Amino acid sequence: MSSLRLRVSALLLGAAVTVSLATACGADDDGKTVTVNIGYQSKTINTVTAGTLLRDRGTFEAELAELGKTTGVTYRVEWKDFAAGPPLTAQMLAGQVDIGSMGDAPILVNGSKTREHADVRSELIAVTGYNLRGSLNQIVVPLDSPAATLADLRGQVVSTSVGSAAHGMLATGLSAAGMTLDDVQVLGQDPAVGASALNGDQVAALAQFVPWPQKLVFDGTARLLHDGGAAGIATFHAVVANERFGVEHPEVVTAFLTAQRKTTDYLNQHPLAAAEQVAAATGLPVEVVYLYNGPNGLVHFDPTIKPQLVTALGELLPFLQSLGALSDLDLGEFVDDRYLRTVYGDEYEAAAASVDSPAPLTGTDDACGGAVDGVVTASEVWFTDSETTAVAKTPTCLLRRIGASAASVRAAYVPDHATGIRLFAESATWVSDPGAGPEDRLLPFAIRADAENYAAARPGTEVIDYQAALQAR
Known part of the structure; x- marks a missing residue:
């Protein structure tokens, strides 16, 4: 064996x-x-x-x-x-x-x-x-990692729970990139141990299930490299x-x-x-x-x-x-x-x-006006001075709302432009598209490579970070 x-x-x-x-x-x-x-x-x-x-x-x-x-x-x-x-x-x-x-x-x-x-x-x-989609399993890397795609993990150590759905997601993702599990060094670890290993630069990437990948993203110690939803399983x-x-x-x-x-x-x-x-x-x-x-x-x-x-x-x-x-x-x-x-x-x-969302985001957009009920671009912000959250029709409208508030942001949530998966606005890679409508000029992406590919195919657009997106609202 x-x-x-x-x-x-x-x-x-x-x-x-x-x-x-x-x-x-x-x-x-x-x-x-x-x-x-x-x-x-x-x-x-x-x-x-x-x-x-x-x-x-x-x-x-x-x-x-x-x-x-x-x-x-x-x-x-x-x-x-x-x-x-x-x-x-x-x-x-x-x-x-x-x-x-x-x-x-x-x-x-x-x-x-x-x-x-x-x-x-x-x-x-x-x-x-x-x-x-399978987006409960994701792969993250340290913020300063040079990896842009899964192919960049070749020969590197990847922590995962061996035999888990996250492990399967890793195998599927590597296969789509023309690789196999043999092309990386799989290290079997419990999620919390793997998270510590990533923060300690002991592994190049962490492939895990909820909530570990996004916890590291929220902590500011990792960024998303691959979303398991790419396989549609x-x-x-x-x-x-x-x-x-x-x-x-x-x-x-x-x-x-x-x-x-x-x-x-x-x-x-x-x-x-x-x-x-x-x-x-x-x-x-x-x-x-x-x-x-x-x-x-x-x-x-x-x-x-x-x-x-x-x-x-x-x-x-x-x-x-x-x-x-x-x-x-x-x-x-x-x-x-x-x-x-x-x-x-x-x-x-x-x-x-039924596979409809049992908890859709609803409410009224005070920044751009109108209802957000059923809108796929609906976004949400939680200010530190409030016990409730506020909603917006689009990520651009959300940035306007944030910019107009004197309160600091506890957390802001936007949907990835390509897939609709929910992500932290601050950790997203943004694309500025001056040619789009006034409520859709700023587009968030969960993975930087996706944002770069989107911008490269559309002259006049620009890849920016969250702070630049706030200024461009």
């Missing part, structure tokens, strides 16, 4: 585990108390509706308390925090977690590995959040549950998904308040959380299992098999939406078919 496959095994499965029914979860000895063990990843903000925010709001416990009035059972919830999906899977294999949330690649490994043991077999029962996080636990306690699984749906609705209806709660609970900058979880954010929070996401799992499966991470997995058997159908009732089919 190659050294890469050995690293995959270690990173995806964690420490060796022994399946023991003696430590399995479920009813306590008195038969009147049921302990529910929930595995979550507090800092993976794509899972907050089944983890951090759900726990912080106490919604699941409230559902169980109501359930107990009917069943006469006392329900006790044990929350277990994990840095990533692999150690969570290890604990599911050991019978120590009943319900857990993780990313799409670890989910496939979870489903495959737990199938080897009937008592801990898992099933995918819900989604937490998704991005159909959806990525998401989801909820898996022990199948046996669901058979024994279907009412508990239904209560969990009911609580998750309520938490999702709360996040989509009160995105700024939800971001502040998640930031307080995790220590992550609220501005970064809001980039992903806010209106028009990089994450669409929706528990329903959409056909596009199941298709994406099928596309990811061969990559993980090539790494020796798993043998095979019958997705038709593994994916099960029966609990969600109970929660949603007749609304489920329509909800699962």
Whole structure:
């Protein structure tokens, strides 16, 4: 077995585990108390509706308390925090977690590995959040890196979570650039370790999932080199549950998904308040959380299992098999939406078919005038002297609003001109186009090379930085 496959095994499965029914979860000895063990990843903000925010709001416990009035059972919830999906899977294999949330690649490994043991077999029962383009996985480099494209990483050390969707994104991106994983030195590291390695100049690039790439961008220590959405392969996080636990306690699984749906609705209806709660609970900058979880954010929070996401799992499966991470997995058997159908009732089919943004950016543009409802160029600013954000129809209008305010900017968000992905205005590379309309003369790009290519094809345009864009508004 190659050294890469050995690293995959270690990173995806964690420490060796022994399946023991003696430590399995479920009813306590008195038969009147049921302990529910929930595995979550507090800092993976794509899972907050089944983890951090759900726990912080106490919604699941409230559902169980109501359930107990009917069943006469006392329900006790044990929350277990994990840095990533692999150690969570290890604990599911050991019978120590009943319900857990993780990313799409670890989910496939979870489903495959737990199938080897009937008592801990898992099933995918819900989604937490998704991005159909795949923009939840990105590659960043230090600000002073000479790299302009992925081709410039040839022979360099790239940190990633081996076997993750971010690893797959790296492989896909390199392939599009005429390279393979063998053309770089892949270093398997947990996200936080990799972020430290990038800041310490120990690696040339970091390929990771939410929120790590944009946290480094917000910190001012990195810039975006490659967006995973370039491949157009959806990525998401989801909820898996022990199948046996669901058979024994279907009412508990239904209560969990009911609580998750309520938490999702709360996040989509009160995105700024939800971001502040998640930031307080995790220590992550609220501005970064809001980039992903806010209106028009990089994450669409929706528990329903959409056909596009199941298709994406099928596309990811061969990559993980090539790494020796798993043998095979019958997705038709593994994916099960029966609990969600109970929660949603007749609304489920329509909800699962919709990929509209559950939290569109709306409001009135005070700088240029007019409504921003449904406008793909809608932008947003959060001033330090305000507890709410302000909106604008276009990035140019947003810059006018910022320039006209005496307050400093806490964070400003604009859509990439080429792809529409949400990014920090200050970290964007801007293009000035004097020939465009007065509300569209300043265009933000997430990746400098994209801005340069755009400007090179249009005489009269100029690549500028954020401060110059403010002056040119």
